[in-house]
Amino acid sequence: MRIHVQTILLCLFFINNLWAQNGLERYTISGYIRETGSQEALIGVNVYLPGTTTGTTTNTYGFYSLTLPAQDSVRLAYSFVGYEMAGQAISLRTNQTVNIFLTPGRSLAEVDVKAGRLTEKVSESAQMSSIEIPVSQIKKIPAFFGEKDVLKVLQLMPGVQKGSEGQTGIYVRGGGPDQNLIILDDAVVYNASHLFGFFSVFNGDAIKSVELIKGGFPARYGGRLSSVIDLNMKDGNREKLHGEGGIGLIASRLVLEGPLTKNKKGSFLISGRRTYLDILAAPLIRAQSGGSLTAGYYFYDLNAKANYDFGPKNKVYLSGYFGRDRFYANDKTADTDTGLSWGNATGTLRWNHLFNQKLFSNLSLIFSDYKFQISSVEKSTQDAETYSLYYNSGIRDFSLKYDLDFYPNPQHSVRMGIQSTYHRFTPSAVVLQNASINQSINNVNNIDVLESGIYAEDTWRPSSRWRVNGGLRLSYFQQKDVAYVRPEPRLSAAYILKPDLSIKASYALMNQYVHLLSNTGIGLPTDLWVPTTDRVKPQQSQQVAIGMAKDFTTGGSFTNGLTLTVEGYYKSMSNIINYKEGASFLLINDPTSANSVRWEDNVTAGRGWSYGAEFLLQKKVGRFSGWAGYTLSWTQWQFAELNGGKPYYPRYDRRHDVSLVGIYDLNKRVTLSAVWVYGTGNALTVPVGRYETYRPSNALVYGGTPGIVQSFFQNVRTADDYGTQKNSFRAEAYHRFDVSIQFHKQKKHHERTWEISVYNLYNRRNPFFYRLESVAATSTTPTRTALFRYSVFPVVPAVSYNFKF
Missing domain, CATH: 2.60.40.1120 (Carboxypeptidase-like, regulatory domain)
Incomplete structure (x- = not known):
């Protein structure tokens, strides 16, 4: 080094x-x-x-x-x-x-x-397909249950699709949820969801900035195909002790920050958030079960950060995140304990060093850990047997990263660096114990890999009209005897046609060496992270984009600060993986055999492509702010072993997607905001029919008359026919309208805000899933089978109290 x-x-x-x-x-x-x-x-x-x-x-x-x-x-x-x-x-x-x-x-x-x-100005930047949202704006936008959520705000941007109703899943320009690089203070967050995807792990009170990059990726980013979501935590207040927090319907949060020492050379920040769903639901569950069942669910997360200046040229930052979701159930009648938990832990130690006024460096030591666990303990007081089953999966990273920022003159801004990450994957860890027969099985299947990259990029202004960001990243991956070395060229350019107006173009080649196996496509914690191996190649994408950018810097008060971007893109993806039909890595019937079956046997590799156009009119400042976004896109996948080898639309393909966001500061004491979204329905595979099968009984059953068979068939079974085409059914369109009003009041020593919000104001019953069901016969119609639509959230009002001191 x-x-x-x-x-x-x-x-x-x-x-x-x-x-x-x-x-x-x-x-x-x-x-x-x-x-x-x-x-x-x-x-x-x-x-x-x-x-x-x-x-x-x-x-x-x-x-x-x-x-x-x-x-x-x-x-x-x-x-x-x-x-x-x-x-x-x-x-x-x-x-x-x-x-x-x-x-x-x-x-x-x-x-x-x-x-x-x-x-x-967006028209003067070489970077395209990049969106920054002020955190102050995020805090004013209506939110589900009043919980401000960074990822759900990003879902309102063009080019970004949501998974299902209420979910925080991010699908960018045809890519899957594993193709998003989510970074918190340089540390990768592998599962960014609480409450099975209904909330993200990011506490908005602890976040300083958020940036989404959908294409034209700078060379400093690598390892994913579709997007980069780069979040930075606040450093902490160096002047005085400061706090802020909130109390909502299902969760509360608190942030404290202040100086580390009297000389104000350092600061700290610590924040916590916890839901109290388990406390609210516990009495109801016990009452309904007669006291025999104890069950609940909760999540919590903690953010902490400290920094200190060791003189004008050296600064040290230490930050970390820890979060956990836990579901538990204890049935006294059956004498069983069942648990489900998952969570992330990250840590980053960074050292800034200023060599001179033109050369800035940063050295980072990074740790990231994601774990998922299912536990089941069954006891029998009759024969003193105890049966225990523990299933674990996860991924743990240790990374070393070194970056240099070099500013030789106003025409050039150079960045270069190197990063190496040691991954340990645990796609299957099964522990089985049976005390009655003294049986104990401990199957752990760890996979260790090394992923590295070195990059250089330059933001160059060759003339008053041209802006160029060019770079090259060289990625390296090794797992046992398998190694890949792949170059990744990147180029973005803008040509300024006239002041405040430019045309842009970009190209990026990306490689991804880690994969997410999912049966549902909605980002549940049961999804498994696995690496590239001797049988599974790295994913790769190539994306080209072209567009225009316009800044409205003159005119009336409404147009000041207004920007307009229009982009068209085409992205191809190769070696993407998916489960084979009917395959699942979690072997429910015989979990002890999981170690003997390689996960590669259950997957198939294929390709995909996505193309479309995006429109964004955004205003970040002024009494009225917000944006209008529209996406027109097509996404298709093709696997040799799925859908008969024919292309099909993945679940999150949406032809049209619209989002309108408005925030209006009526005065210093009142803020109004509203969100309206519309999207073409998801592509789903649903049953096209239902048939019945019969199995002969073990013995003949006779009626009252000797020798007359009354019934020969028993055990009638029904089965659904899904047809031959995958995702050939298109769900109904999704749309909803959210509103909120905030009342601010500045007290002598603190500021408080009451917020009243309504999610899905006009009570749109958006589809969550579909199922075939039998409809009983009536006097005029025979028994029939119909496809029923099920929704999750009707109109949801919420009240929250927020404070600062």
Whole structure:
């Protein structure tokens, strides 16, 4: 590692000297940009020379660097959504360190929007297919049961499909749920769902920023085909102790943050959230069972983070997440205990080092662990037998990551780095014990693999009209004697036709070495993570996109801060895997044989393709904000051993998808918001008919008359006929309307907010699943079989109380 780092630094020094040989004396302005009152580092702040296209943005840690020609006086502007703009006059005759503090709140006024750009214009960025949503906006959007959810807000964006009613599953541009790289402070989160997918694991009060990338992926990201969801936790308040939280119908949460030491060089943050569904339901369950049954479900999660500055050039961050879902049932009558639990644990230790004003580095040690467990214990007091069954699966990662940010001049912003991850997969771990016969079986099937990558990318401004981000990632994977080395070129470019209007294009090749096996397609915890092996190849995708971007920076108060993006894309995917017909990795009838059957025997490999167009009109600032999104798309899969080898539409293929989101600050005390969504129904496989089978009885049954057979057949069985075409049935369209109103009040020492929200206001009975059922005969109709639609959530009102101090 040391040799590689020294080589990289030597190359950067050589490149910097070449760029400097242009006959002009140049100096560098660099520093950190933080929030006034908390010293929270701000990501993506726009730093620029007013009236020009020269500028840069802060990185993940709030650092910026801008090299300019020498001059007696230069004035830089600093702007960010949700903050008052700031300016700084500088005499540029030597390198300067300029740290800036931005004051939150005032950019909501239209006068601040007119003063200059609040973020880098979408028309001036080389990056496309990327969406950032201010966390302050997420907190104002109506939510299911009043629980603010980052992933459900992302589902409202074009190109992103939801799984089923209420689910947090993310399906991006035809990709499956395993094709999304979800990162929290550099750590991968493998299962991001609570309550069987109805809530995500991310507590919005602890999140600082969220970015979704659907295509044109920068080279620093790898390992997935469809999207990157990059989340960063808050650093913590360095000035004073601060807290915020909320009490809802099913869960409560609390965040505390403050300085670590009196010198304000460090801070901490800790947050917790827990549902109390088990406490509310326990009395009802005991009453209905006569006291013989105890059952419940709950989830909780914890976020913690600490950071400290060891001088101006070294900073250390330590962050972690731990969450768990648990369902339990104890039946005293049957003397059984049943349990189901799953959860994530992550930890990240990061060291920032500033070599000089142009070169910033970060070293990360990362841990991620996901576990799923089923337990069943059955006791018999009659013969003193005890039978225990434990089924486990999971994935555990240890990663080392080193990144460099290099800012040689305003035309170039270079990033490069290396990452290596040691994976341990446990797709099957069965423990069986039977005390009566002294039987104990412990089958653990661990798979160890190594996944690495090295990358370099450059955001380049070759002229006033061109913006280019080019890069190359080289990925490496090894599992026993199987190894893959694959290059992944990336390119995004924008051509500025005129101020505030540009056309864009991108290409990205991605490889994925881990896979998710799912029977349901809705992201349940029973889905299994498995690696590439000697029999299962890596997934690969190629995606091209073209589009246009428009910033509305002049005009009335309504259009200020408004952006419009229109994109078309085509994506092909190869070596995607799926279960064979009727296959399941969890062998219910004979779980002890799971170790003797390789999971590869139950899967089949195929290909897929997706194409479509996306429209997004977004406004992040002003008294009225929100967005309108529309997606037109087609997605198909093809497997040799499924659907007779013919292409078919996967479950989450949707032809049309519409989302309208509006937020209006009526005044300082009242905020109104509403969401309306519409989507073409899911593609499903449902029975097309039902037939009956009969089995002869073991003995003849005679009636009252000797020798006359009354009944010869018994045990009538029914079976459903699913036809020959997979997912040939299209569910009814999905649509709903959500509203909320927030009442804010600023007290002397704290702020409180009451929120009243209604999910599915007009009580649309959206389909959750379909089933064939028999309809009894009437006086006018015979007995018949009909397809019934079942819904889950009618209109759902919610009330929550939120506070800050």
